Amino acid sequence: MSIASNIESLQIDLNPIGVTLVAVSKTKPVEDIQEAYDAGQRVFGENMVQELVEKQEALPKDIQWHLIGHLQTNKVKYIAPFIAMIQSVDSLKVLKEIDKHAKKHDRIIDCLLQVHIADEDTKFGFDHIELIEILRDEAFGQLQNIRIRGLMGIATNTDNEKVVKEEFYEMKMLFDGVKASFFRKVDSFDILSMGMSSDYKLAIEQGGNMVRLGSTVFGKRVIKHYKLKDGKDAKSE
Numbered sequence: 325m326s327i328a329s330n331i332e333s334l335q336i337d338l339n340p341i342g343v344t345l346v347a348v349s350k351t352k353p354v355e356d357i358q359e360a361y362d363a364g365q366r367v368f369g370e371n372m373v374q375e376l377v378e379k380q381e382a383l384p385k386d387i388q389w390h391l392i393g394h395l396q397t398n399k400v401k402y403i404a405p406f407i408a409m410i411q412s413v414d415s416l417k418v419l420k421e422i423d424k425h426a427k428k429h430d431r432i433i434d435c436l437l438q439v440h441i442a443d444e445d446t447k448f449g450f451d452h453i454e455l456i457e458i459l460r461d462e463a464f465g466q467l468q469n470i471r472i473r474g475l476m477g478i479a480t481n482t483d484n485e486k487v488v489k490e491e492f493y494e495m496k497m498l499f500d501g502v503k504a505s506f507f508r509k510v511d512s513f514d515i516l517s518m519g520m521s522s523d524y525k526l527a528i529e530q531g532g533n534m535v536r537l538g539s540t541v542f543g544k545r546v547i548k549h550y551k552l553k554d555g556k557d558a559k560s561e
């Protein structure tokens with residue numbers, strides 16, 4: 325299957341049910357992204373700042389870029405001028421930094437709060453208590469140049485469907501709870517980003533409305549790290 329036909333068949337499945345496809349293009353060359361773009365895809369996800377910036381410069385300007393990987397505060401400035409959404413907000417500190425740089429560019433940057441749902445210790449994100457704490461924090465209430473659009477989560481990487489399903493169920497409960505408690509009158513709090521190539525159907529079943537698909541769109545990632553213009557690996561930035 326070509327990238328274009330993958331995009332077309334995913335759009336046929338996802339558009340009618342109101343699920344947004346984020347095509348995860350990390351490690352993939354700009355030619356592959358252009359092919360997806362030409363097939364009508366406009367939302368792309370990347371997890372490394374420097375790789376994202378290079379691709380943004382090289383590709384059409386109406387692409388909506390989503391950052392889906394951990395963001396260090398000192399890198400916010402590079403993406404603030406153009407980023408459409410930061411899905412991987414995992415601290416109040418980084419959120420304040422995003423707000424500061426968004427203000428400089430006279431923008432409001434859409435963000436998702438990343439929630440830690442997986443078993444693995446290594447995944448970034450807030451646990452339930454931290455999430456409530458940040459939403460109650462006075463400093464959070466004062467941020468004017470960020471807009472919280474919803475939550476993002478990554479399920480445990482396992483073949484055990486029951487585990488993954490329970491995690492997505494928990495995410496949906498958390499989303500509904502946060503919505504009712506903190507964003508009841510905020511229509512723009514409406515995104516639940518969960519599901520990757522291996523588990524997106526389960527995520528949609530459990531109420532997710534944004535899926536982040538890499539290999540389903542572009543095929544397996546054969547190289548580990550994108551080569552930057554200076555010849556370095558994106559990973560070593």
Ligand SMILES: *Cc1c(COP(=O)(O)O)cnc(C)c1O
Pocket residue numbers: 348350371392393478519520521522536537538539540
């Ligand atoms: C890489 C990545 C994806 C996509 O993974 P696939 O299994 O290729 O679909 C989705 N979300 C995040 C946060 C990722 O880092």
